[in-house]
Amino acid sequence: MPQSSSLSASPDFSGLWIPLVTPFRGGAIDHAALSALTRRLAGDGVAGFVVCGSTGEAAALDETEQLAALETVQAAAEGLPIVMGLSGYHLGKTTAWVRQLAEHRLAGLLVPAPHYIRPSQAGLLEWFRAIADASPVPVLIYDIPYRTGATLARETLLALAEHPRIRGVKDCGGDMAKTRALIADGRLQVLSGEDHQIFATVAEGGAGAIAASGHVQTRRFVQVLRLLAENRLAQARAEWQPLRPLIELLFAEPNPGPVKALLAHGGSMSGELRSPMTRATDALRDRLVALDAGLSRR
Template sequence: MPQHQQQPTTAPTPDFSGLWVALVTPFRDGAVDHPALAALTRRLADDGVTGFVPCGSTGEAAALDEDEQLAVLDTVLEAAGGRPVVMGVSGYHLGKATAWARMLSQRPLAGLLVSAPHYVRPSQAGLLEWFRAIADASTVPVLVYDIPYRTGVTIARDTLLALAAHPRIRGIKDCGGDMAKTRALIADGRLQVLTGEDHQIFGTMAEGGAGAIAASGHIQTQRFVRLVRLLADNRLAEARAEWQLLQPMVELLFAEPNPGPLKALLAAGGAMRDELRSPMTRASDGLRERLVALDARLSRP
């Protein structure tokens, strides 16, 4: 895999608005399928996505060791065609997380997507220490990933507003499930708010959010790109019509644990094998059939 090394520098803050795809990690016989990953990344770039987020929950990062994560990242960077890449970061050991952030900062990244530490359930003061320490260690911008149903801890509104004062914390992937908190962050204006809940793309952007980091964007990508652009332009009636077509697909893609349904549909189209790492499992046959049928209907002229 090609290596992308550069001396750490403080990069200008990018614009995180638009449609980012939370990438799956294709596997073949247990190993990462780098040719499939590269082809997928190139296809999504051609379809007009803003950028890519590898090694998040959709990418089964918890099942990848560090060498595999770096190899995935380098493949995506090579195939992205100059489009920005934000790398997922998670864990619960602060020393390891800061060292990882420093290492990743040597790649030409647009940013790091950092979740709250999972399992340990720290206080709000502990969350402030966690995110500030990782942002201090990074030389690229940081997006906070608020996803309490995976980490076990909710990042409070005041904590997020305090983190917004850090010069390298520039956005949030919002899966917090608290629309009042979402509105407060949008109104504050210091963090770009990107929804991470695909079924909230319309609502969050209609309220003034900057965009989405969406697993669903792998499928019917040009429609999702068009939806986000219409919302950004405040063309709500046109966006609503597009969203009403896409919403059933979003519901089906999350009817069973992600990324099982997504990989099943991508595999049906020949993009990769329908393979996940245990304990993640393939989607059921019935759901795969429904996804394939719906995708075919959406693809008709």
């Protein structure tokens, strides 16, 4: 997969991408834990990483911390491609940040609609086109209306597909008809961003997933996507069905609290989050630990 800013080769965002959590210890980023997590996941067959997505608590990180997290992941990723998340609602500041990120080696940017202000569809077209114009690397649209308050219409996404740097969608839109239309159109790679919809999206022709659940049972998630890519539906379903209860529990409380709790139980990091995010409850953690252990014995 490409690591340079060149658009001469078509980028490939297929497979399982992990939107990395940001480990904390004593209020600061735990770079040792982040590095170890990245190395472990790289060895488990993931396609690449997303740094500073919503799972990474990016809203609670300042720009210096975000760049430091990116550098740690780049050093540990063993050459795998890295997408950087960004968000905001001030277009000038956002495009300036895009230009600053251009100094770093990235496979792409993951860009949601501007939050809070709820622009029209015409305003959304302006937002994404301006960011894509400013970016030297491919852009993935992060369609997640329940976080931004802005719904991207099917026609808007299809219009954005005309831009040469807009190459894919992280699909959390909750509209399977829109998902199917994007897959059928074929210009944008569609990656499931709702973990419980991974199987359905990829079975219908989606490219892959950006899945927080993939921090755990990673090789099983990778195998599901590999089997689907090979059209081995029955075998993929057999691998997928045991994961469904785990996914449900990992999102029973606000992400990334549950996945951090499970990773912390395994000793790879603290379960610490930045306020106002809170740790998973002990009851949920215990259920996750028992379910994960059962899956590991299968």
